[in-house]
Amino acid sequence: MQAPRLVRVAAPLIIGALVLSACGSKSESGSGSGNITLTLGVIAPLSGDLSAVGNGIKNGVELAIKQANENKTIKGVTLKLDAEDDTAKAEVGAQVAAKLVADSSVIGVVGPLNSSVAKSTAPVLSQANIASISPSNSNVDLTNRGVLATGGTQTRPYKSYFRVCATDDIQGPFAADYAVKDLGKKTIAIVHDKKAYGQGLAEAFAKQAKADGATVLPTETINPGDKDFSAIVTKLKAAKPDFLFYGGEYPEASLLTKQMKAGGLNIPLMGGDGVDAAEYIKIAGASANGDLATALGAPTDSLASAKQFLTDYKAAAYADPADPYGAASYDAANAIIKALAKAVGDGKKSGQAVRDEVTKEVQDSDFEGVTGKISFDQFGDTNTKILTVYSVKDGKFVAAKSGTFGG
Amino acid sequence: MSVLEATSVTKRFGGLTAVKDVSLVVNEGEVVGLIGPNGAGKTTFFNCLTGMETPTAGSVLYKGSQLPGRPDLITKAGVARTFQNIRLFNNMTALENVMVGRHTRTKAGVLAAVGRGPRYHREERESEEKARELLTFVGLGRVGDELAKSLPYGDQRRLEIARALATEPGLLLLDEPTAGMNPNETAAARDLVRAVQGKGIAVVLIEHDMRFVFGLCDRVAVLVQGEKLLEGSPAEVQSDERVIAAYLGKPTEDTAGES
Amino acid sequence: MQTFLQQLVNGVVLGATYGLVALGYTMVYGIVQLINFAHGEIYMLGGFGALFTYTVLLPGGTPVVLALVLMLLGGMVVSITAALLMERFAYRPLRGAPRLAPLITALGVSIFLQELVRNFYPAKSPRPFPQLVDPSHQFSLGASVEISAPRLLTVVVAVIGMVALSTFVRRSRTGRAMQATAQDPDTARLMGIDTDRIIVTAFVLGAALAAVSGLASGLQFGTVDPRMGFLTGVKAFTAAVLGGIGNISGAVLGGFTLGIVEVMATQYAPDPFSGGAWKDAWAFVVLILVLVFRPSGLLGERVAARA
Numbered sequence A: 001m002q003a004p005r006l007v008r009v010a011a012p013l014i015i016g017a018l019v020l021s022a023c024g025s026k027s028e029s030g031s032g033s034g035n036i037t038l039t040l041g042v043i044a045p046l047s048g049d050l051s052a053v054g055n056g057i058k059n060g061v062e063l064a065i066k067q068a069n070e071n072k073t074i075k076g077v078t079l080k081l082d083a084e085d086d087t088a089k090a091e092v093g094a095q096v097a098a099k100l101v102a103d104s105s106v107i108g109v110v111g112p113l114n115s116s117v118a119k120s121t122a123p124v125l126s127q128a129n130i131a132s133i134s135p136s137n138s139n140v141d142l143t144n145r146g147v148l149a150t151g152g153t154q155t156r157p158y159k160s161y162f163r164v165c166a167t168d169d170i171q172g173p174f175a176a177d178y179a180v181k182d183l184g185k186k187t188i189a190i191v192h193d194k195k196a197y198g199q200g201l202a203e204a205f206a207k208q209a210k211a212d213g214a215t216v217l218p219t220e221t222i223n224p225g226d227k228d229f230s231a232i233v234t235k236l237k238a239a240k241p242d243f244l245f246y247g248g249e250y251p252e253a254s255l256l257t258k259q260m261k262a263g264g265l266n267i268p269l270m271g272g273d274g275v276d277a278a279e280y281i282k283i284a285g286a287s288a289n290g291d292l293a294t295a296l297g298a299p300t301d302s303l304a305s306a307k308q309f310l311t312d313y314k315a316a317a318y319a320d321p322a323d324p325y326g327a328a329s330y331d332a333a334n335a336i337i338k339a340l341a342k343a344v345g346d347g348k349k350s351g352q353a354v355r356d357e358v359t360k361e362v363q364d365s366d367f368e369g370v371t372g373k374i375s376f377d378q379f380g381d382t383n384t385k386i387l388t389v390y391s392v393k394d395g396k397f398v399a400a401k402s403g404t405f406g407g
Numbered sequence B: 001m002s003v004l005e006a007t008s009v010t011k012r013f014g015g016l017t018a019v020k021d022v023s024l025v026v027n028e029g030e031v032v033g034l035i036g037p038n039g040a041g042k043t044t045f046f047n048c049l050t051g052m053e054t055p056t057a058g059s060v061l062y063k064g065s066q067l068p069g070r071p072d073l074i075t076k077a078g079v080a081r082t083f084q085n086i087r088l089f090n091n092m093t094a095l096e097n098v099m100v101g102r103h104t105r106t107k108a109g110v111l112a113a114v115g116r117g118p119r120y121h122r123e124e125r126e127s128e129e130k131a132r133e134l135l136t137f138v139g140l141g142r143v144g145d146e147l148a149k150s151l152p153y154g155d156q157r158r159l160e161i162a163r164a165l166a167t168e169p170g171l172l173l174l175d176e177p178t179a180g181m182n183p184n185e186t187a188a189a190r191d192l193v194r195a196v197q198g199k200g201i202a203v204v205l206i207e208h209d210m211r212f213v214f215g216l217c218d219r220v221a222v223l224v225q226g227e228k229l230l231e232g233s234p235a236e237v238q239s240d241e242r243v244i245a246a247y248l249g250k251p252t253e254d255t256a257g258e259s
Numbered sequence C: 001m002q003t004f005l006q007q008l009v010n011g012v013v014l015g016a017t018y019g020l021v022a023l024g025y026t027m028v029y030g031i032v033q034l035i036n037f038a039h040g041e042i043y044m045l046g047g048f049g050a051l052f053t054y055t056v057l058l059p060g061g062t063p064v065v066l067a068l069v070l071m072l073l074g075g076m077v078v079s080i081t082a083a084l085l086m087e088r089f090a091y092r093p094l095r096g097a098p099r100l101a102p103l104i105t106a107l108g109v110s111i112f113l114q115e116l117v118r119n120f121y122p123a124k125s126p127r128p129f130p131q132l133v134d135p136s137h138q139f140s141l142g143a144s145v146e147i148s149a150p151r152l153l154t155v156v157v158a159v160i161g162m163v164a165l166s167t168f169v170r171r172s173r174t175g176r177a178m179q180a181t182a183q184d185p186d187t188a189r190l191m192g193i194d195t196d197r198i199i200v201t202a203f204v205l206g207a208a209l210a211a212v213s214g215l216a217s218g219l220q221f222g223t224v225d226p227r228m229g230f231l232t233g234v235k236a237f238t239a240a241v242l243g244g245i246g247n248i249s250g251a252v253l254g255g256f257t258l259g260i261v262e263v264m265a266t267q268y269a270p271d272p273f274s275g276g277a278w279k280d281a282w283a284f285v286v287l288i289l290v291l292v293f294r295p296s297g298l299l300g301e302r303v304a305a306r307a
């Protein structure tokens, strides 16, 4: 008697939850005219805390696809978008990657946003030799750059994985140089969220800051999702730091800086690209003034090459902003589109052959994208490792310095 | 008009018929005894009257109208009971136990308590006064603020009666009110039942203490294996051979206080 | 010493929220032996209800105190409605079912509510929450120990809520009926108590208190987000168990204990195990120690000891 009753009650609820969570997780843009239709996949968080950033990625790709179809860049092929929501979770990433692999029309993927997700999508996509280009993964492991710090020999873990952004081993030190050399900070507190991205970034920062001669306090960590950081603020305050570096993302960073300043610890917070978000300032309010964030690439609006992109993006009237990764995603999509155009030109139109060929052509990419020159080294890393420090002035991130680490 | 009119009440548990076709009428001001060997179905009959069990068949009228099917509504209608195995709210004081009994006779809800207006205060005060009166009535005037579980056994039985009286019943069902009591306490219990009767409340009591039953009750019904064997004045029942046989069949019965 | 006192204040603020939410767990558990894991979401809905009231219903320029009162009411309406619906449609049909059934349902309800809010407030979460109580306004507690206005407010409303609830339960007709139902529902029914209504009352009171802390949390942190109920819910549940689930004073004590342990662990735990990362581990160490020596929690005997 009880079991069916339980099922009757619980099933609709659970199914309801699943349906709701699935809402808006997927969108496909329509196809135009053309002989065959191929698919460019996107893997990004389209729901949840990071959805604004994830949708920026999706929109950048969608724009590139639209233009390619309108301009008939790829002869005889209509390209369509399949944007999959990874919800910023590695497990979900692996599932949607497998789904894209199973769809034989998928010839390349842009994404994912998070390094932690890439660690589970890259093996799946590389297995099928589908080219994937991330606009934002900065974790060193994905291209095995970690060995460089210890003088080892770099080998490529994922044969079809590429990225158009700089990496944590550069982002962290770049930020440290700026804090110690440009700003003259001496006692630096380090806090991170224990995730692959946050911890990697914070550790790279701490190492370079020490090398630059600053005193680095013992690292503090928080849990993603925590809201009350008053205990950490009180603890740090006693050590009198003049600067805080946070490895992690804006939801926690914005609360941390607010509570820091309310708690009388009036020092700037600096973070990586995970903090470089309009929401950071919206939540932190006036507390954000003077805070800093590094980002991969040069500011989109500072690039002459990006003007047209920004105009087009605006014209498309997307709900979410292009920054931070819309432009890089647009470039990544174009790298795949160009590769596909060549592959199709060579007569490869379907099946594994076209995937293999696209990956090969992406490796040989060499063009001026809207964020700069797009080309890859033999490990899948971009050759253009530009970074920018932004600082918050009057409620806006303003570019303070662009360059590359050591350069 | 009769206070209680139970007609052909039957209760089956699977294959076992615990109460079979039992009818019982209780008139205003009466004290009726219900006796029978262990397992005869006496408690089950009470359960059927109070909504703790739904009778398989039969009807129960209280003061001429059908009793509702829910225990709380039956209590509200005017039937109260005590338990064979004492069921007090152990972690509440004696006074609070009695005040819980006042639940149906008071009104204040959550909002009144939050608002704490004069009506709420008056009702709380009246409720407490009534509860203290009842405690005094059953002879527990001194122990109002003690936890129910810390009271001696006999007092706990009396507290159950006070709590049942707090519901302002017209019919009180007592399930073995003297079980576990010493002779002094039993005597006090007899006085208490008489006092309840004096308030105009009809009483049905289940007892194994025959002296207590025959000394107190106006009428006695005998239940054996779920069926009503006979009903009559104490003298009639006492001298009936079938009753003696029923009890002789289980010779330890009349001394074994509770099961 | 000054650091210690400041951390103590931090712990009390943290514990106030835990305690207030823990009351909802403990009351419902005490009365129906149900661990309502979706209670964290009720707290979250309180925050969003208050936000909705402010952004959608209140005209600009509403005086702050009036706005706060109306936001609290709005939050309560949303929280209580959700609690009523989940009690009626998710839990009541399962009464008497094996214990696992309502537990799993609770998890389903929890996910459902989170996703529901995400659908109403898509994309850019966390949502900024109006800073009606100035966080830069600090009150000095002597010896340069400070507490900001919204944090002080959190503690004050929590303490008021806790005292009000325990007075209500001990000194009102419905409160006594709740105690009676917790101890022996069958007998409570025979005392004329409509136990279904008492269960609903427990859900409603728990939801009202959760809405109070949802609003306080929004004011304190300046954000609300759909997932905020999860972590707080887990912590509050831990607090309830720590204090002795089913016991109202226990939930309060458990909340403050947990908050203070977390904060002190952040500050003072020995090195490899120090810092915010380990604070939860320390909290669980304390929980396990308490349960080893007092299996039914700090305040021992459950109110809900059943016959």
Ligand SMILES: Nc1ncnc2c1ncn2[C@@H]1O[C@H](COP(=O)(O)OP(=O)(O)OP(=O)(O)O)[C@@H](O)[C@H]1O
Pocket (backbone or CB within 6 Å): B013, B016, B018, B036, B037, B038, B039, B040, B041, B042, B043, B044, B045, B084, B258, B259
């Ligand atoms: N809920 C139940 N389910 C199954 N059987 C039951 C239930 N309640 C009572 N019984 C059975 O019904 C019969 C009558 O039990 P009941 O408790 O009414 O007897 P009683 O006359 O009160 O006995 P005692 O003098 O020992 O209290 C017993 O055989 C008992 O086992």
Ligand SMILES: [Mg+2]
Pocket (backbone or CB within 6 Å): B042, B043, B044, B084
């Ligand atoms: Mg019996």
